[in-house]
Amino acid sequence: MREVQMADRAAFSAAGGIDIANHIIAESGLRLGFDRRRGRGAAVNPSGRYEPTERHAFDDGWRTLDELPAFRTDVQVEKPKTIITKNSSPDISFDRSINPYRGCEHGCVYCFARPTHAYMGLSPGLDFEAKLFAKPDAARLLADELSRPGYQPKTIAIGTNTDPYQPIEKKWRIMREILEVLEAADHPVGIITKSALVTRDIDILSRMAAKGLSRVALSVTTLDKTLARAMEPRAATPSRRLETLRQLSEAGIPTMVMTAPIIPGLNDHEIERILESAVTAGVREAGYVLLRLPLEVSPIFKDWLLRHYPNRFRHVMALLRSMREGKDYDAEWGKRMRGTGPYAFQIKRRFEMTVERLELNRSRTTLRTDLFKAPAGSRGVQLSLL
Template identity: 70%
Template sequence: MEHAAQPHGSRKASPGLRGRRPGGPAEPDIIGDRRRGRGAQTNVSGRYEREARTAFDDGWQTLEELPPIRTEVQVEKAKRIITRNSSPDISFDRSINPYRGCEHGCTYCFARPTHANMGLSPGLDFETRLFAKPDAAALLERELAEPGYVPRTIAIGTNTDPYQPIEREYRIMRQILEVLSRTGHPVGIVTKSALVTRDIDILAPMAERGLAKVALSVTTLDRRLARSMEPRAATPPKRLETIRTLAEAGIPVTIMTAPIIPALNDMEIERLLEAGHAAGARHAGYVLLRLPLEVSPIFREWLMAEHPDRSRHVLSVMQSMRGGRDYDSEWGTRMRGSGPYAWQIGRRFELAAKRLGLNAERRGLRTDLFKPPVPIGGQLSLI
């Protein structure tokens, strides 16, 4: 028997779960305070589900109050850990994702649709039902030892954050770095978390050998906006402090002003770059807001809930940069957009970066130090 939801505006929440298809996930009731500290407003069904589920008010009441939605972590037994890509508009051809889903809960995260592949929602499920890959380091060592492996920079953090809160317990990222350091393999990291400083003892010696660099994503300097938009990520001051700590340790640091959201944080471009440069970043990058697949309705819901006064303007400007749509997946324009407003953002970024001396020198990571690990049962080199 299905239980009904409490009328909107009440402090009480309904018990139970919504209807489900056989073998499929059920949608948790999110009315009231159960989703406090989360980014998504709802748990929209993934695109592969045969049934769509929507929370609604049916007028029934209950005295039972449900607890807040908790983070659940499931172990994933992966067969391989290095993911390859041939995208012509990104700078790397391989990456590692230690986790599926991300507890940071960023409402704009373009990785949210990947949770649909697991039969889960790109909404609240993405930030509360996570998957960890504890065998990642062992898999990496095995793949690096494969005959014919050619080293190139491995990107980590390009999908979900490798230093999200559960990394404190699982330490998968640290184990991966230990393998990369031992084999002399280059790595580039993107994160919003101050937890990356925990691994300075590995990253600093790697950076000294030209094997490591880190990019910190700083979306806004506004604490309230950051708290709302990226509820479980580090605060803006903490991210700037992290840039400073990494830079002082000799690790090359990039400040990523990503994503740029028109009429919401694009007015901060110059201030973000100035703050990043003052903290020690010597490189910078940006990406325009991307809303593929289920990310669009999730971001729209958040925008309407948090910024109803400007939601129509934000969406209108965004669509003007995406050919009248919420998203344009064309190579070359999906990261930067097109049209006058996108052009203006690009020029502002370039001028501010040039004024500050950011991106003045670009130096790739080294690949000539790579030494393949000895496979289990293999023979040590005599040289």
């Protein structure tokens, strides 16, 4: 069994003993030093589940671990053949999406997309936050796909896996190019983000909104900046997200607040305050999602919880499992977003009562599809002879 850092022993004892810590570290891999992971959400970098071997750092007595460099953000170019991903999940409101990037620099420790990095032979831990993939051909591929004969327009969701406005978007501007294609084609788009960078594209989004073609949702997990900094280290602060919602609303863009994820025993007491703050910012729609811990996310989150809130560890996990039929996660459709049991019902009713009191969700934004026109000059479009 790997040794646990001495500085954490008192915290682990408060959470229920050193055995819990050893078990979680055995699941997630050796915790890396603070200097190597400064500004990151995860503290571990376990091998991907598809790898034939596992690699673990360990102290051999020569202090070589102290000499390793900090994790820096590295971006590689990915060249997919298609850019629109189809979805058939019955509990999701969209059937197609676009992911301009793979991996996410925001580093949200609870991110349910972390396990997808295993498909690249990388870790869902620190690799997910630091070894990213950009798709610079996304706009061209999108134009090609929209121009194919028989294409039927429906709202494209962007930001449902990794954030399209994560910090590297400032340089790559892939999301901006995608919006330019969608605007030219009068194609509807729904965006979800945690970034204030979305305000950069208010010009495009407001023009599309005037035609009924765009809406933007921001996820506001907490109003506690200390919790947000620990849990979502490179995402916008809570106050900036609320200010972003205000700017979008004032520009005539339909906005929505997502109180997501709700973590029982950690941020669920903020549901009412988050919704009230969002209404003040001009929001008229709201939704929520219960914390999801699929595959490698579970040990990564539990390791984070032990480091930052050891005295709440047992309580948070007990509440979560009470809503997941005794497990860390239940992937069954219809249950994975909301959970089951008395505590899940209580969260649902609190959310519904607050939404009713604040007059949210009185009407839902429905984006138009009847204005769509295939991008001119793209593959598959019959050009005019005159």
